[in-house]
Amino acid sequence: MKISYCSLGCKVNLYESEAIINEFIDKGYELVDFDQMSDVYIINTCTVTTTSDAKSRKMIRQATRKNKDAIIAVMGCFSQLNPEQVKKIPGVNIVLGTTNRHKMVELVEEALIKRENKCLIAEYSDIKDYEELKIKKYNHKTRGFVKIQDGCNNFCSYCAIPYARGPIRSRKKEDVIAEIETLTAQGMKEIVLSGINTGTYGKDFLNYNFSNLLADIVKEVENLGRIRISSIEATEISDELLTTISENKEHFCQHFHIPLQGGCNNTLKRMNRKYDIAYYYQKIVKIREYFPDVNITTDCLAGFNGETERDFLDSVEFIKSLNFGEMHIFPFSPRPNTMAYKLPGRIDGITQKFRVNELLTINKIKALEYREKFIGKIVEVIVEKNEAGLAFGHSSNYLEVEFFSEKAKSNDLVHILIEKAGYPVSRGVAIDV
Numbered sequence: 001m002k003i004s005y006c007s008l009g010c011k012v013n014l015y016e017s018e019a020i021i022n023e024f025i026d027k028g029y030e031l032v033d034f035d036q037m038s039d040v041y042i043i044n045t046c047t048v049t050t051t052s053d054a055k056s057r058k059m060i061r062q063a064t065r066k067n068k069d070a071i072i073a074v075m076g077c078f079s080q081l082n083p084e085q086v087k088k089i090p091g092v093n094i095v096l097g098t099t100n101r102h103k104m105v106e107l108v109e110e111a112l113i114k115r116e117n118k119c120l121i122a123e124y125s126d127i128k129d130y131e132e133l134k135i136k137k138y139n140h141k142t143r144g145f146v147k148i149q150d151g152c153n154n155f156c157s158y159c160a161i162p163y164a165r166g167p168i169r170s171r172k173k174e175d176v177i178a179e180i181e182t183l184t185a186q187g188m189k190e191i192v193l194s195g196i197n198t199g200t201y202g203k204d205f206l207n208y209n210f211s212n213l214l215a216d217i218v219k220e221v222e223n224l225g226r227i228r229i230s231s232i233e234a235t236e237i238s239d240e241l242l243t244t245i246s247e248n249k250e251h252f253c254q255h256f257h258i259p260l261q262g263g264c265n266n267t268l269k270r271m272n273r274k275y276d277i278a279y280y281y282q283k284i285v286k287i288r289e290y291f292p293d294v295n296i297t298t299d300c301l302a303g304f305n306g307e308t309e310r311d312f313l314d315s316v317e318f319i320k321s322l323n324f325g326e327m328h329i330f331p332f333s334p335r336p337n338t339m340a341y342k343l344p345g346r347i348d349g350i351t352q353k354f355r356v357n358e359l360l361t362i363n364k365i366k367a368l369e370y371r372e373k374f375i376g377k378i379v380e381v382i383v384e385k386n387e388a389g390l391a392f393g394h395s396s397n398y399l400e401v402e403f404f405s406e407k408a409k410s411n412d413l414v415h416i417l418i419e420k421a422g423y424p425v426s427r428g429v430a431i432d433v
Ligand code: SF4
Pocket: 152, 153, 154, 155, 156, 159, 160, 161, 162, 196, 197, 233
């Protein structure tokens, strides 16, 4: 039996897709690429923007056209919020949302025999427990995503995720550590702790928080490599957390991805974000006190409803003052069923495009400035690929680095002297390979 999958969206989706595929492989299924003929297709959908909704529908239709006898199983955030739409796509057999994925193998095997369609979507109010899915092995990856948390209680006005993923739920510490031990024992040198709102880990536990988890991972996992935190809200950064990371610096990547989203208080208020610019600024200053060379990256929405020219100019000044190592910039797209959808003051396409381009220009300048700080310095890189002697990988502080080496191979940890700063890729020479 052949199986293939397509995982859209975030690292949590990728983690869940890989965990489910692990189970099929354990049952003897052969994993094939999504563009190949297969007996089972799994599509893990995303709903973070209207574009991801469209992409989800497109990938589902693509699968149904490939093999009309195949079992088509859909899951994830888009199908969680739009099950009727997904059920109506001809050829779809199984519709799950963001729960019940641990039943996927059983449902697919039943469908292969009975050819009956099934839809299992939990109501928001029924999403209570953390659904344990386990990764035993990552296929062709040098970085292991480990999911530690699900759900979000923030309800930012533009975001559909809390409705799709439910309230915050944390994974048992023992399961997190066991999985990191498994991946580390397989030689994985970087673990990326992932979640929907990662920093809220433990908020549903008594007396155990994200900082405690990080300390226990370092204490309990033998031969631990480096830990990267996929993303963390500014509100979840505490002195306790920064102290834990700085006391175990050798194990933590010098990189924090802290979504800003809006650059002025007016916009942050309309976004229902849980901080103002002074608070956010203070957190960045604090982090740089602990880690002077740290890379701080972010996400930013441009052209949010109601953003005046003044708001935008203020945002630009604020963003410049933060010296981000990299910004991911997205034009705001209103999502039905979110509070922002009804907000007045829609920004026209031309203005929005102009604002996106302004931020992209700032990003290029600031990103290069940050990388120039490392010329003549040595960074630690995990090799991800080597094509004809040109090797590539990411450093602890998330620089993309390339260097010439005949010997360096995927998953090697090498030290690179940076010679030329570039954005996105810097160039260096290997000093230990
Ligand atoms: S923190 Fe805000 S943007 Fe992030 S998942 Fe939660 S609601 Fe969405």
